[in-house]
Amino acid sequence: MQNVDVLIIGAGAAGLMCAIEAGKRGRTVLVIDHAKKAAEKIRISGGGRCNFTNLHASPANYLSQNPRFAVSALKRYTQHDFIKLVDHYGIGWHEKTLGQLFCDDSAQQIIDMLLDQCNRNGVQLRLETSITSVSKPDDRFTIGTSQGTVRAHSVVVACGGPSIPKMGATGFGYEVAKRFGLQVIEPHAALVPFVFDDVMRERSKHMAGVSVDAVVSYKKTSFREGLLFTHRGLSGPSILQISSYWEEGKDIRVNLLPGTDVFEALKSAKQAQPKQELKTALAGLLPKKLAAHITAEQKLSGRLADTSDKVLRKAALAVNEWTIKPVGTEGYRTAEVTLGGVNTKALSSKTMEATSVAGLYFIGEVVDVTGHLGGYNFQWAWSSGHAAGQFV
Ligand code: FAD
Known part of the structure; x- marks a missing residue:
């Protein structure tokens, strides 16, 4: 049995950002993903060049049953904060059109940057591992995985939506939400x-x-x-x-x-x-x-x-x-994102924590916040991941 402060389900954009921030605060962080490699959606995004944010990102670029929900996180970690990080790593980028920022060379640079940050902040990454159960029998969570049981003070659900199942995308996050009594807004394929x-x-x-x-x-x-x-x-x-x-x-x-x-x-x-x-x-x-x-x-x-x-x-x-x-x-087969997801009414817009389950957080695409095309979805992943990372 392994004990950690924070267990993050999903090594995608949101999960890695949250792990970095929690690691910076000295938390012991374990990120679990069932895929062979971390952040596969970043790798294929933007035609391989990752449209990593948008100069004009604002709450108006997002769909949600509660349009105000994204305001706080987007304000506290903006596109300019992410650009600063990208610049710090010397990653070349350009504006293609309409404020959309792409890597000059390859999306892999963004993944390498995030993994380097994870490494520097002591984050443990466990790939090719599936989650078999999540429960909270006492003040901590018990997570069953294909590689043993983990006990954690906080669980962050960052496993995205079901768009592009061929890449390992699942609706697992919705199952966890429902298991803990949270409402899920009917998901739909979007940007499709x-x-x-x-x-x-x-x-x-x-x-x-x-x-x-x-x-x-x-x-x-x-x-x-x-x-x-x-x-x-x-x-x-x-x-x-x-x-x-x-x-x-x-x-x-x-x-x-x-x-x-x-x-x-x-x-x-x-x-x-x-x-x-x-x-x-x-x-x-x-x-x-x-x-x-x-x-x-x-x-x-x-x-x-x-x-x-x-x-x-x-x-x-x-x-x-x-x-x-x-x-x-064309449905989830080719959809870039999933509309709907965990109802934001059940979450704190400041911390992304479920108001009814202490220590349970939802970030990124699994939440009912969906961006327009053009780098807005990654910005939501960075902003919501950053927000939760300050509190887990
Ligand atoms: P994801 O990045 O999907 O990460 C979820 C992680 O959870 C994955 O690693 C997955 O393997 C893992 N996972 C899933 N289920 C389980 C499970 N049961 N157990 C363990 N692990 C699990 N957005 C932009 O802003 N700009 C773009 O250029 C762009 N291009 C895109 C191109 C394509 C083809 C696609 C499909 C999407 C694109 N998007 C783009 C959207 C963007 O990729 C997503 O909005 C973003 O990746 C969501 O981040 P996330 O961390 O919430 O989820």
Whole structure:
């Protein structure tokens, strides 16, 4: 039997950050993970370059049933604090777009930095170890693992959400929460591509690979970023962002040519070049494949001179206000994050500790706090991990 001050379940972004901070305070810390390597999601993140934070990170970039919950942790450990750490390690980085910061070389540098910090602060890391039970028979926790029993004053659940199960992601954190009587908000795949129904997929499969700058909207929420047609439906940053807001069975609206009133543009074209075919005029505004697709779908044909304003408006609507009903999303298989999770009502926003179970903490993605695309999810992992690390 091993005795420690703090046992952390999950050697991901949040768990490692918490371990470092607790280690700095002289706590004995053991981090357990069932994977072969620590922080596999960091390794694959940002296309291998890890979008480790965002210059503009603020509570407004997070979804939660309690939007105020993240405020305190985000304020106490900010993007600038993490950038300072990255700079201290001499890791080169650049802003790609919209405040998104990426490593110049490799995401592995972030992992190496965190593991070095763990090492310097006496954190013990135990990989390829599964947790079989977590209980609190007295004032300490008893944790059964595949490598023996551990007794701990504090348990930190940092095992993320079920997105990308192939990488070892599980919903284990929710089980621990429920086991201790905490409520879990129904989890959903988020930051995930949409899929079309069979008919639409067949009709648009030749569009795979076509990308445009677009504004994608659901109810009052809109994102202007890239949109990509895939073999199964739609992807790209604007689609991933809106997927976190979309509700099954509902439409989304897409403006495929933001900043251009296509009706006015076609009317001007009709005056300037009346002999031009409508499909040629559209192809002057959009990628050729997309213009041809819209022309075929809307059954548009003929010269501009012979086309009524009503038909021009129909063409314009198909570009500026394309309405689609995705049949679903690609689900946890490809989702970057999980929406929902441990209800923040049950946690202290200052310490991340469960208010009803002394010594039990939840941090990172397992909590019902989900960031937009663009480095916000790692920032939540750093901030919430740091917050708990001051108190465990
Ligand atoms: P995780 O990093 O998922 O860590 C959880 C750890 O717990 C894992 O090591 C796992 O093996 C372990 N674990 C799970 N279940 C158990 C169990 N039962 N027993 C023991 N251990 C367990 N966010 C960004 O901000 N920027 C990006 O560039 C970015 N890119 C991404 C790319 C991809 C492909 C994916 C999938 C996600 C990306 N994200 C990105 C999201 C980001 O990776 C997560 O939000 C973040 O990793 C969450 O941190 P976490 O520590 O809470 O969980």
